[in-house]
Amino acid sequence: MIHATALSKNFRVYHKAPGFWGSVRSFWQRQYSDKPAVKAFDLEIGKGERVGLLGPNGAGKTTLMKMFTGIIVPSSGQLSVLGHQPHARSRDFRLRIALVMGQKSQLWWDIPAMDSFVLLQRYYEIEESTFRRRLNALVSLLDVAPLLQVHVRKLSLGERMKMELIACLLHQPELLFLDEPTIGLDLVAQRKIREFILEWQREYGTTVLLTSHYMADVDALCERIVLVLNGQKRFDGGIRSFESLLGRQKYVSVSFEQPVDTQSAVWQPHDPQWQADGLQVELRIDEAVLRETAMAIFRDFPVQSFSMEKLPIERVMHQLLQETEVL
Amino acid sequence: MAGTLKAEWHKWWATVVINWRRLLAYKLNFLLLVIGPVLVFFFIRYQVWAGIYRLEGVDTLQGYTFEQMLAYQVWVMIVGFLALGFNGMNLAEEIRLGRISSYLLYPFGFWPFQMASFLAFQGLQLLVATVTLLAVWAMGWVQLQPLALLQGFSLAACVGLFWFQANFVIGILAFWLEETWVLRVMLVTLSQFFSGALIPLELFPKALAQALHWLPFPYLTYMPVKVFMGTYTGSLWQAFAVLLLWTLLVFGLARVVWRQGIHNYTGAGI
Amino acid sequence: MPLLRRYALIYREYVNNCVAEALSYRLHFVLLIVMDLLFYLSLLGGVDFLFQHLDQIGPWNRQAFLFFMAFMIAVEHLHMTFVSENFWAFSHDIRTGKLDFILLKPAAALFIVFFRAMRPATLLLGLFPWGLLGWYGSQLGLLWWQWLLLPPLVLLGLALLTSVEILISMSMFWLVESMGINFLRMQLQQLSRWPDFIYGYFAQKFFGLAVPVLLVGSAPVRFVLNPHDTSGLLWLLGLMGLSWLLTAFFWRRGLRAYESASS
Numbered sequence: 001m002i003h004a005t006a007l008s009k010n011f012r013v014y015h016k017a018p019g020f021w022g023s024v025r026s027f028w029q030r031q032y033s034d035k036p037a038v039k040a041f042d043l044e045i046g047k048g049e050r051v052g053l054l055g056p057n058g059a060g061k062t063t064l065m066k067m068f069t070g071i072i073v074p075s076s077g078q079l080s081v082l083g084h085q086p087h088a089r090s091r092d093f094r095l096r097i098a099l100v101m102g103q104k105s106q107l108w109w110d111i112p113a114m115d116s117f118v119l120l121q122r123y124y125e126i127e128e129s130t131f132r133r134r135l136n137a138l139v140s141l142l143d144v145a146p147l148l149q150v151h152v153r154k155l156s157l158g159e160r161m162k163m164e165l166i167a168c169l170l171h172q173p174e175l176l177f178l179d180e181p182t183i184g185l186d187l188v189a190q191r192k193i194r195e196f197i198l199e200w201q202r203e204y205g206t207t208v209l210l211t212s213h214y215m216a217d218v219d220a221l222c223e224r225i226v227l228v229l230n231g232q233k234r235f236d237g238g239i240r241s242f243e244s245l246l247g248r249q250k251y252v253s254v255s256f257e258q259p260v261d262t263q264s265a266v267w268q269p270h271d272p273q274w275q276a277d278g279l280q281v282e283l284r285i286d287e288a289v290l291r292e293t294a295m296a297i298f299r300d301f302p303v304q305s306f307s308m309e310k311l312p313i314e315r316v317m318h319q320l321l322q323e324t325e326v327l
Numbered sequence: 328m329a330g331t332l333k334a335e336w337h338k339w340w341a342t343v344v345i346n347w348r349r350l351l352a353y354k355l356n357f358l359l360l361v362i363g364p365v366l367v368f369f370f371i372r373y374q375v376w377a378g379i380y381r382l383e384g385v386d387t388l389q390g391y392t393f394e395q396m397l398a399y400q401v402w403v404m405i406v407g408f409l410a411l412g413f414n415g416m417n418l419a420e421e422i423r424l425g426r427i428s429s430y431l432l433y434p435f436g437f438w439p440f441q442m443a444s445f446l447a448f449q450g451l452q453l454l455v456a457t458v459t460l461l462a463v464w465a466m467g468w469v470q471l472q473p474l475a476l477l478q479g480f481s482l483a484a485c486v487g488l489f490w491f492q493a494n495f496v497i498g499i500l501a502f503w504l505e506e507t508w509v510l511r512v513m514l515v516t517l518s519q520f521f522s523g524a525l526i527p528l529e530l531f532p533k534a535l536a537q538a539l540h541w542l543p544f545p546y547l548t549y550m551p552v553k554v555f556m557g558t559y560t561g562s563l564w565q566a567f568a569v570l571l572l573w574t575l576l577v578f579g580l581a582r583v584v585w586r587q588g589i590h591n592y593t594g595a596g597i
Numbered sequence: 598m599p600l601l602r603r604y605a606l607i608y609r610e611y612v613n614n615c616v617a618e619a620l621s622y623r624l625h626f627v628l629l630i631v632m633d634l635l636f637y638l639s640l641l642g643g644v645d646f647l648f649q650h651l652d653q654i655g656p657w658n659r660q661a662f663l664f665f666m667a668f669m670i671a672v673e674h675l676h677m678t679f680v681s682e683n684f685w686a687f688s689h690d691i692r693t694g695k696l697d698f699i700l701l702k703p704a705a706a707l708f709i710v711f712f713r714a715m716r717p718a719t720l721l722l723g724l725f726p727w728g729l730l731g732w733y734g735s736q737l738g739l740l741w742w743q744w745l746l747l748p749p750l751v752l753l754g755l756a757l758l759t760s761v762e763i764l765i766s767m768s769m770f771w772l773v774e775s776m777g778i779n780f781l782r783m784q785l786q787q788l789s790r791w792p793d794f795i796y797g798y799f800a801q802k803f804f805g806l807a808v809p810v811l812l813v814g815s816a817p818v819r820f821v822l823n824p825h826d827t828s829g830l831l832w833l834l835g836l837m838g839l840s841w842l843l844t845a846f847f848w849r850r851g852l853r854a855y856e857s858a859s860s
Contacts, residue, residue: 023617071431110353111345116345122338153694352774356777356778359778379795388650513628516635
């Protein structure tokens with residue numbers, strides 16, 4: 001679906017000294033520099049894959065998305081998406097992709113969403129009966145039937161996001177790009193959107209490429225993770241192997257009946273995160289030493305509750321950004 | 328092929344319809360937009376010219392009686408309705424905020440989208456123009472001659488095409504410039520003045536009026552107005568030919584600019 | 598005094614930001630100046646061409662008429678520099694719900710809404726209208742006290758125009774999409790660019806009393822040319838006060854109608 005080799009993109013930026021006189025000076029002479037956003041990026045994505053593009057702000061994720069969808073032109077390197085060169089933007093290519101942008105709306109702001117859907121029906125040349133069927137399915141899945149006739153500017157963010165999803169899926173794209181689809185939504189709405197996308201993907205085998213800052217999105221939707229740091233690929237593999245990048249570890253949360261000695265040697269090797277009052281701690285413990293450590297804790301401290309789960313992907317991400325040498 | 332033609336037609340029509348919806352979503356706003364020229368005509372043009380003729384007690388100004396001046400100004404308003412759209416007003420903003428990204432992803436181009444939006448607006452303007460014209464005609468301020476009407480409408484349609492494409496070129500300059508409305512306003516100011524939309528070219532100094540004929544301006548208002556009035560003496564073919572030539576020129580320009588622009592586009596913050 | 602000082606400081610920051618923004622778009626900056634210049638020249642050109650065929654319009658000859666035009670251009674120059682951008686921004690803010698941010702600030706929202714944006718490029722062009730005013734004024738042989746009156750009268754005209762426009766803009770709360778109102782505003786400006794005596798009886802009354810845009814230029818210019826003619830100026834002051842009261846009223850009503858479009 002996507003083949004990228006040595007893909008790069010540079011942006012030109014200009015610098016201005018702060019303040020009034022800085023503005024005046026920059027009016028006469030400007031200093032420009034090239035800022036590389038993506039550097040020599042290789043990527044292969046096959047049909048039906050669900051891939052999460054991870055990385056901090058400014059890592060180059062959105063730039064990659066924009067190149068994959070043909071919105072911007074790469075500075076160098078080879079790129080083929082669905083057998084097309086994206087920035088040629090052939091009609092066939094555009095018919096087969098969709099991009100959901102959590103921060104932008106493609107719906108017409110001043111009229112009901114239904115009007116926008118009808119327009120999209122024409123743009124994507126969808127038969128009337130097919131259109132009705134798909135629309136009904138989408139609308140009932142997302143439970144938005146009463147909202148179709150409401151002016152978009154009066155919808156809540158969550159409602160609007162559902163409408164955006166419908167707008168992007170009406171033509172059943174083979175390749176779906178999701179750029180922070182759940183940004184700003186409450187937890188319930190986030191979960192709903194996630195479940196919906198997953199269900200949709202299972203049904204139609206859509207290839208999905210996702211960026212998100214919510215690890216729960218990634219955890220729920222992706223089976224493969226590509227980590228981008230400073231425009232370069234730093235990891236590419238299954239989500240399970242991503243989790244075990246930091247070694248095979250478990251995430252343990254312990255709370256106590258009374259404050260305990262936070263300086264004890266038992267905690268030190270396990271990256272302890274203390275609650276201020278010393279009543280609760282979160283630990284990352286290697287599976288190899290899990291049993292003996294747990295036993296030591298139970299023996300030496302007044303444990304009230306003890307819970308253990310695999311390392312949440314958020315902790316992995318957080319840790320990786322601090323210790324990039326692991327990669 | 329017939330199938331795809333039909334599909335294309337559907338896309339155009341759907342775009343026209345959604346533009347109508349959008350324009351009519353705020354009805355009072357729309358009314359103010361289209362009725363503006365009528366207000367300007369009654370409250371400014373009519374009053375000012377009546378004042379000038381009344382206060383000075385003159386019968387003719389450079390061959391225009393008050394009735395003829397009034398008719399001239401009526402036709403200026405009608406040509407304005409037929410030829411001037413608001414496309415391009417939002418175009419630059421759409422590019423600057425990166426909203427154009429959506430159109431780049433649709434299997435329907437940006438130019439057809441803009442063109443269909445323009446046609447949608449012009450359709451409504453045509454309606455307003457017709458109603459206004461009939462009202463003014465009923466008051467006896469203008470005479471309607473079928474042949475002149477036909478010629479005038481065709482000429483005005485060409486002017487509309489020119490304006491659309493000129494606005495389109497200016498709008499897509501937003502790929503490089505942060506704001507393009509300045510260029511648009513400049514062009515409108517210049518052409519309002521030099522096309523005879525404010526005062527007829529006969530009142531201009533001789534040398535200036537002659538020099539103007541080398542530029543597209545007189546073809547944008549003065550000539551269609553004279554054609555509508557039935558007092559145009561030059562060659563009609565020449566008027567069409569010159570106008571089409573200028574239109575082709577901007578079409579070519581738009582093509583070049585679009586190609587370059589889309590290549591440089593960075594999709595600011597998508 | 599601290600209140601005024603506080604607002605002066607806020608205003609200084611607005612100006613700073615506008616300057617920084619304006620200067621970062623170089624071509625735009627230059628084009629703005631050219632655009633304004635073209636606009637002024639087209640206004641003068643129209644009147645000048647008319648006077649090639651006429652000696653006098655009503656009570657005024659060419660000099661007096663062009664002096665009036667120069668006065669109006671001086672008013673519009675200040676209007677474009679300090680006010681006009683804000684009306685467009687206001688309608689945009691209402692439609693998109695961005696007005697929320699302004700309402701949250703601990704400063705008078707009306708002040709922020711209508712005075713936050715200015716156009717530095719246009720300010721640079723100030724020499725042109727004031728030069729014109731000087732040129733045509735000297736042709737009329739103005740005396741020293743008449744010269745002294747000019748700047749405050751231009752400001753007064755600007756104040757009236759702005760007050761009327763702000764009052765009209767209150768309707769944007771209910772209209773939401775307000776391109777039409779902005780066009781109406783511009784048409785009223787166009788109306789004020791001709792001296793009041795050129796209009797018919799009813800138009801004179803309506804635009805001198807109900808929507809008093811004809812007073813913007815005509816009242817002050819009459820006063821300069823003939824200081825016994827104070828009635829126009831008194832009307833100007835009275836109606837401006839009234840428009841402030843009405844604005845305060847409709848602003849409060851408007852905020853109650855404001856729906857703050859969803860994020």
